[in-house]
Amino acid sequence: MDYILVAVLLGIVQGISEWLPISSKTQILLVSSFLLGLSFSEAYAFGLFMEIGTIFAAIMYFRKEIWRVIRVIFKRDDKEALILLKYLVVVTVITGLVGVRVYLFIEKLVTSAIIGIPMILLGIVLLIDGLVIYFSRRKHTPRKNIKELTIRDFIIVGLAQGLAALPGVSRSGMTTSALILLGVKPEDAFRLSFIAPIPAALGAIGVTVLFSKNEVTIALHSINMAGLGLSMIVATVISLLFINALLRFARTKRVIVLVSVLGILAIMSGVMSIFI
Template sequence: MDAILIGIILGIVQGISEWIPISSKTQILLVSTLILGLSFSQGYAFGLFMEIGTIFAAIIYFRREVYNVILAIVKLGKGGDLKLLVYLIVVTIITGIVGVPIYLFIVNLITGPVVGIPMSILGLVLIIDGLVIYLSRKKFVPNRSLKDMRLKDFIIIGIAQGLAALPGVSRSGMTTSALLLLGVKPEEAFRLSFLALIPAALGAIGVSVIISKHTVTNVIHIISLNALVISIIVATLVSLILIESLLRFAKSNRILLLVFTLGAIALISGIISGLTSYLP
């Protein structure tokens, strides 16, 4: 298949699936195995590596927050956004503690049905989130933001994000669900979830390159460097559109529709992934 077409397909899949609750690494895994003939371990490692494009998009979109975090580091907490820095550090550390062992196990053992089951559960969780928001709005409006959150909240989010190392589990879906269940207002939940991606994805790429260096190198040779570059560019552009759309939607009164829709997508995606895993 033409390198440009491969790059466009992979970029679109990554750019869309990273921000909605259908595991991006699993979708890339499925596409790369079906279209490119990669093994499951190659597809899984490549799925993590493909997050370069979404990292670029997150940094570009949240450039002000990134600048304030860097400022807090440079000025040793005497400037910038110290609370956001602490949030990212704690969440990333916990993500690594939970996620790296899962990655080391999964990279050598990927079973079919497991891909679909966690995603279906996540879909149900998101739908429950929507019900919680709907019912809670009759008594109180979720209005927690980053300044109201404590260390235990950060740890919970880190655990949720670490569990996303499992095939079929969406990182954004896990973290957004955790934030919503902690009473964080929807628009802030999406923002904090997207920001947590940056250090977590950088770490995931680092682990993928270190642990599966030979596999990643082989995949790049199979796909070609041109296709990889194109896929990263496309993923960045598509991601910017998705981030803006989801955050705009989260600020509106239609947040319940968004949560229920994302939940349904995750549920259906999990069922389809589970069923296709049984196909020869």
């Protein structure tokens, strides 16, 4: 198959799946192993490496929040930005402590069952999230924003993001679910979930290159650097569209439908992964 078409397809898959609870690294794993003939371990490493495009999109979309965080490091006059800085630091540290160990343990054990079962469980959790949102609204329960979160909450989100190093586990699905279950407003849960991976993913890419250099090299040779660059551009554009659409939807009363649909998608993707 033409490498340009392969690059575009990989970029589309990465740009869509990164923000849905269907594990982008798993979808890239399945697609790249099929199109490029990579082994599961090579495709798994490639899937983590492909996150560069979506992280660049997140940096572009949340550039104002990132600038506020950078600014507050030098001039602590913005309480919400200071809390966001603490959130990113704690979540990133916990993610690193958990995620690196999970990655090194699971890298050589990737199978379709290992991919599918965690995704199905995540889908069930998302359906529970939908019920939580529905019943909390009926009871008029106050919803948390970032100013009401504690270090304990940050640690829980970090653990959720670290466990997303498991194949079949969606990072955005895990962190959004954790935040909703902690009582965070859906819109803020999605926003914080999409901001959290920026520093963590950069570290994950470094870990992938450091510990899976051979697998990454084989994968890059399969698509070449021009193809990889094209994939990144496509993933960035698609990601910007999806982030905007999901955040807009999360502000509406139909967010319950959104979370429930995401849960169903995760379950379907997990079942399909098992039988591929």
